[in-house]
Amino acid sequence: MKKIVVVGGGTAGWLAANHLGKKFKDNAEITVTLIESPDIAPIGVGEGTVPKIRQTLSSFGISETQFIRECDVTFKQSIKFVNWMDKQKHGSDNFFHHLFDAPDKFAEDLTPYWLKHGQGNRYADMLSPQHSACELNKAPKSITTPEYEGTLGYAYHLNAAKFANLLCNNAVDKFAVEHLKAHIVDVELNNDGAIAALVTKEIGKLEYDFYLDCTGFESLLLGKALNVPFIEKSKELLVNSALVVQVPTQEEDEIPPYTVATAHQAGWIWDIALTNRRGVGFVYSNNHMSDDEAKTKLDHYLKGNPSELTYRKLPMKVGHREKFWHKNCVSLGLAQGFLEPLEATSILLTDFAAGFLADRFPESEEQMLMLEQRFNHVMGYAWDRVVDFIKLHYCISDRTDSTFWLDNKKEETIPVMLRKRLKLWEQFNPQKEDFFSKFEIFDYDNYLYLLYGMCYQTKLAPLSSRYHEKAKAKADSIQAIAAQLSLRLPNHRELINKIKLYGLQNI
Numbered sequence: 001m002k003k004i005v006v007v008g009g010g011t012a013g014w015l016a017a018n019h020l021g022k023k024f025k026d027n028a029e030i031t032v033t034l035i036e037s038p039d040i041a042p043i044g045v046g047e048g049t050v051p052k053i054r055q056t057l058s059s060f061g062i063s064e065t066q067f068i069r070e071c072d073v074t075f076k077q078s079i080k081f082v083n084w085m086d087k088q089k090h091g092s093d094n095f096f097h098h099l100f101d102a103p104d105k106f107a108e109d110l111t112p113y114w115l116k117h118g119q120g121n122r123y124a125d126m127l128s129p130q131h132s133a134c135e136l137n138k139a140p141k142s143i144t145t146p147e148y149e150g151t152l153g154y155a156y157h158l159n160a161a162k163f164a165n166l167l168c169n170n171a172v173d174k175f176a177v178e179h180l181k182a183h184i185v186d187v188e189l190n191n192d193g194a195i196a197a198l199v200t201k202e203i204g205k206l207e208y209d210f211y212l213d214c215t216g217f218e219s220l221l222l223g224k225a226l227n228v229p230f231i232e233k234s235k236e237l238l239v240n241s242a243l244v245v246q247v248p249t250q251e252e253d254e255i256p257p258y259t260v261a262t263a264h265q266a267g268w269i270w271d272i273a274l275t276n277r278r279g280v281g282f283v284y285s286n287n288h289m290s291d292d293e294a295k296t297k298l299d300h301y302l303k304g305n306p307s308e309l310t311y312r313k314l315p316m317k318v319g320h321r322e323k324f325w326h327k328n329c330v331s332l333g334l335a336q337g338f339l340e341p342l343e344a345t346s347i348l349l350t351d352f353a354a355g356f357l358a359d360r361f362p363e364s365e366e367q368m369l370m371l372e373q374r375f376n377h378v379m380g381y382a383w384d385r386v387v388d389f390i391k392l393h394y395c396i397s398d399r400t401d402s403t404f405w406l407d408n409k410k411e412e413t414i415p416v417m418l419r420k421r422l423k424l425w426e427q428f429n430p431q432k433e434d435f436f437s438k439f440e441i442f443d444y445d446n447y448l449y450l451l452y453g454m455c456y457q458t459k460l461a462p463l464s465s466r467y468h469e470k471a472k473a474k475a476d477s478i479q480a481i482a483a484q485l486s487l488r489l490p491n492h493r494e495l496i497n498k499i500k501l502y503g504l505q506n507i
């Protein structure tokens, strides 16, 4: 395996090029090339990330200051879910946070305490000081905190086009990745069904040993050329359309340090604030709401003057390929599959898969089959668990105000493993052991924030007075830390402005 090609220059392609470029930068025998079509732009959405991206960017040698300056970056500490619960029971504009800060060891055990005493209070607020930091628009760190480190856990909101550009420059300059602009018009296979060559409009035929399909929803190599079937997940996850728009903001506007996800009758709306604009997307099931109605509702959400804005309709193909590695081809990003952007899992899965591939890359055809099976097994497990976690948001909601919410609760739409876990958690609050695989994309903490953010009803076990005292002391100390942090942490926009001026401390 000497010549590797990545086809596609969106976020997926450039993440893969960096992972592989870094792996082989000192190996003169192996080359990595990225080809992207000059005629097809990357999809240009995908502005929310999860904390793992910090580790990845740091490992690529990208300075956090440079990234923040070049990609209109803001900090993301949470997803704030608004109106995901019945307005009659929980009030209009009811909300909960899915925080990025993992509760500390004892705080995890606060769940029984909250079940007994805390249900009038927000679960996340009891577990982590990050809840109040978010509500106060605080940054997760200060100007003296070293790059990629935080007082509180965080990820980013970013401009997808500028991010691809930064990753491109990094891969080309640091890892000597070759960058070609050419439109692929045909894919040639050899006798055993593996890919033999790409035929391009501009440069003719190009031959490689190993191919990465990062061609977005096209899935030009794995889907079209190699005919790997697509597994629909639209029975479980009902939303399948998005209407997206960019709304300019003013320099003095506050920047929420979280994504806002507001539920509506047939889906939800994302609202992501960058430094100079908001990215807003109305996500819906077109089996439950017409395109016209979606547009009217989005206009209503935006208030102001929506006639000046440009809307883009994006269909979403919900599901993933049956396998992700076939012969000498691996797909990543949207070419691998897509569910919906609710928990910003697409870049995460791409990054995870690209890193996993680079860690153990086949040196020869003999190694390929073993690695192919391992990759498909792990990625299949990861996709199934993402389906579970996204579905959780819909199926435990007590909203019943439309067929969309009622359909989402039908037992046959809930994946089997999730159904079993939910039954278990009716009797016992979740334990770490319930998440036995190292490849749980969403783990124990994530489930806790979701389940109890949405007031999931777990039977209460008897609590000892000793536990009770310890739990109360812990809950009080978390509130005290929250009060200190509210004084110590800077305002979110203030910190972004400072980073642009002075930069963060280098690692």
Ligand SMILES: Cc1cc2nc3c(=O)[nH]c(=O)nc-3n(C[C@H](O)[C@H](O)[C@H](O)COP(=O)(O)OP(=O)(O)OC[C@H]3O[C@@H](n4cnc5c(N)ncnc54)[C@H](O)[C@@H]3O)c2cc1C
Residues within 6 Å of the ligand: 007, 008, 009, 010, 011, 012, 013, 035, 036, 037, 038, 039, 040, 041, 042, 043, 044, 045, 046, 047, 048, 049, 160, 182, 183, 184, 185, 214, 215, 216, 217, 218, 220, 242, 281, 314, 315, 316, 332, 333, 334, 335, 341, 343, 344, 345, 346, 347, 348, 350
């Ligand atoms: C509505 C929506 C919202 C989303 N929000 C999020 C989010 O908040 N967080 C998140 O993690 N993810 C999100 N995603 C997913 C995210 O957009 C993708 O994971 C990310 O942009 C990567 O896309 P990609 O690189 O796979 O494909 P694309 O960006 O579509 O890139 C495809 C590339 O393939 C090339 N190509 C295609 N055909 C050819 C050809 N014939 N020859 C040569 N090159 C070709 C194109 O030129 C392009 O460079 C969202 C997706 C959608 C649809």
